[in-house]
Amino acid sequence: MRYTNYKNIIRLLIFLIAGVVIFLLVNQWIYIREALHGKEIELLQKTPFFQQNSKRVLKDWHDAEAMARDAARSGLGEHGKPAYITNLSKRKLERELRKKNGFNALLSDMISVNRSLPDIRDQGCQKLKYFADLPTVSIIIPFYNEHFSALVRSLHSIINRTPPELIKEIILVDDFSDVANLKKPLDEYVEQHFPKVEIIRFRKRQGLIAARLAGAVKAVADVLVFMDAHVEANYNWLPPLLHEIVLNKRTAVCPMIDVIEDATFEYTAQDEGARGAFDWILDYKRLPLLESDKKNRTKPFENPIMAGGLFAISREWFWKLDGYDEGLDIWGGEQYELSFKIWMCGGRLLDVPCSRVGHIFRSDDWTGVSEDRKEDYLHKNYKRVAEVWMDDYKYYLYKHARGIYEKIDAGDLTKQLALREKLHCKSFKWFIENVAFDLVKIYPPRGTADFAYGQVRSVGAPELCLDTLGRPDYRVIKVNECEPTSIFPSFRQDWSLSEDHDLRMRGEEYCLQTANRKPNSKVLLYDCSYGNKDQLWYYNRRHKWLVYGGKRHLCLEAHPASKYVVVNRCRTNFPLMQWDFANVNDTLLDSYFETMP
Numbered sequence: 001m002r003y004t005n006y007k008n009i010i011r012l013l014i015f016l017i018a019g020v021v022i023f024l025l026v027n028q029w030i031y032i033r034e035a036l037h038g039k040e041i042e043l044l045q046k047t048p049f050f051q052q053n054s055k056r057v058l059k060d061w062h063d064a065e066a067m068a069r070d071a072a073r074s075g076l077g078e079h080g081k082p083a084y085i086t087n088l089s090k091r092k093l094e095r096e097l098r099k100k101n102g103f104n105a106l107l108s109d110m111i112s113v114n115r116s117l118p119d120i121r122d123q124g125c126q127k128l129k130y131f132a133d134l135p136t137v138s139i140i141i142p143f144y145n146e147h148f149s150a151l152v153r154s155l156h157s158i159i160n161r162t163p164p165e166l167i168k169e170i171i172l173v174d175d176f177s178d179v180a181n182l183k184k185p186l187d188e189y190v191e192q193h194f195p196k197v198e199i200i201r202f203r204k205r206q207g208l209i210a211a212r213l214a215g216a217v218k219a220v221a222d223v224l225v226f227m228d229a230h231v232e233a234n235y236n237w238l239p240p241l242l243h244e245i246v247l248n249k250r251t252a253v254c255p256m257i258d259v260i261e262d263a264t265f266e267y268t269a270q271d272e273g274a275r276g277a278f279d280w281i282l283d284y285k286r287l288p289l290l291e292s293d294k295k296n297r298t299k300p301f302e303n304p305i306m307a308g309g310l311f312a313i314s315r316e317w318f319w320k321l322d323g324y325d326e327g328l329d330i331w332g333g334e335q336y337e338l339s340f341k342i343w344m345c346g347g348r349l350l351d352v353p354c355s356r357v358g359h360i361f362r363s364d365d366w367t368g369v370s371e372d373r374k375e376d377y378l379h380k381n382y383k384r385v386a387e388v389w390m391d392d393y394k395y396y397l398y399k400h401a402r403g404i405y406e407k408i409d410a411g412d413l414t415k416q417l418a419l420r421e422k423l424h425c426k427s428f429k430w431f432i433e434n435v436a437f438d439l440v441k442i443y444p445p446r447g448t449a450d451f452a453y454g455q456v457r458s459v460g461a462p463e464l465c466l467d468t469l470g471r472p473d474y475r476v477i478k479v480n481e482c483e484p485t486s487i488f489p490s491f492r493q494d495w496s497l498s499e500d501h502d503l504r505m506r507g508e509e510y511c512l513q514t515a516n517r518k519p520n521s522k523v524l525l526y527d528c529s530y531g532n533k534d535q536l537w538y539y540n541r542r543h544k545w546l547v548y549g550g551k552r553h554l555c556l557e558a559h560p561a562s563k564y565v566v567v568n569r570c571r572t573n574f575p576l577m578q579w580d581f582a583n584v585n586d587t588l589l590d591s592y593f594e595t596m597p
């Protein structure tokens, strides 16, 4: 009896201890995970602001009075209505200033710097409350030769539509502009109107990335907000952003970027919203919203790649990520670097539909900012980002650029590679498969977008396949005995109906073409030349034809006796004109004519 009692007490004790250990483990899980993850990552949640913010009372941050004041305004461009200059004598000046700025700068001068905007948020946003206790922000705005009235309208819109207690400071960074009114007159204007604004001035042009970094170095608030110098902040834009950062400090957030039309200053939504992405020359692209995101139009949704100019991030997380790579010059690629870093190193990026900021997208005829850099800084930037973050996927980029990157020296990347190591960041494959999971399908890299590939076998003479006869420089194509494997044969029999709509040696630059269009023209192998109508081919699945020259209806035909292949007028149910392509991508082929050059 005593013995069992003793055993029970031991059991009870073990249970209790195990219970306490499990409780502690669960409770401290994020800390433990971080500790396992590498000691260098300090615990973001430990910082003072986020500790004191445990109460989490919500409040309505709308400034109803200011909104009512705005609603009563009338005049040119008010409520974001399209505006026009009617004075004909000003046409020439209007045109000149439009070209110089990429937007209607003369019209900008005529519209109030305090103009009202339409509240185009989803109606649900008006009712949403956010934490009463939000962190403060340092707003960083780089500018280079920006038009004065557009620049100060950006500042007024921010001041007018942001709760003053949330703005610690606004830091303008003058990237060595050479426009006179951006010097003393801007200083004076700022002094008069904006006590919280300070201006850092560069002594030489260093580009927007260096300018943002300089602002960030100076900033002292909990959260950094980056903006362009030609924006207009809309109603209640800031609280929804900060709310998400409080919930998870490794969240970087973007407002929805609305369009301020370059000619009329009309304020509209871009579209229903989209997820950011890129194609394989690193042009910025957009992916559709997910069905789940469409269900709730006020809910923040995950965004693989930020557009770049407008976002908020905790100051600590930004610096934990080493800010931007200082080797990025002037402009471009920095949105990829930061987005990859954020996702791959344990953070996330959200678009917040209830936060909206308008941006002037410059017109296509903009003459652009002057370039004093001789080198190709954009591709150098891209190469730096690719080398550090994109793993083997960088080869897609290099392959697309046809030799540009081979000539570019990306410079020293030790610091960036060390950061990736230190933060135990995930692979690019992980990013592509988990975050931008539909990117490759929607923006396929070259070579993965073949309409059909592999062996091309004659139906009339099924032992014969299209063959280069072993020498890629051999110009006449024949049919030859099929190799045993049809999907991955040797290069002699490996063909692709490529995304360029040609029929080529798979992965190579040799395309099928005939010398002329006479009956029985032999088919030869030429260097591929993009958009060449004489290299257009189509695979007609119903008739099994390889149709030559787009719609001109010549068809590839085998001559088993001579083994030559020729083109002739297409005939139905004629087996020597029928071919089996080893692998056909039906979905892509369905859209063959839509993607025709």
Ligand code: UDP
Pocket (backbone or CB within 6 Å): 141, 142, 143, 144, 145, 146, 175, 206, 207, 208, 211, 227, 228, 229, 230, 308, 309, 330, 331, 369
């Ligand atoms: N900018 C800068 N230095 C540069 C290029 C741009 O300070 O060399 C500023 C520019 O004035 C703007 C911001 O950086 O406030 C973003 O540039 P831009 O609007 O041209 O980029 P986009 O919106 O076209 O991506």
Ligand code: MN
Pocket (backbone or CB within 6 Å): 228, 229, 230, 309, 359, 360
């Ligand atoms: Mn811009």
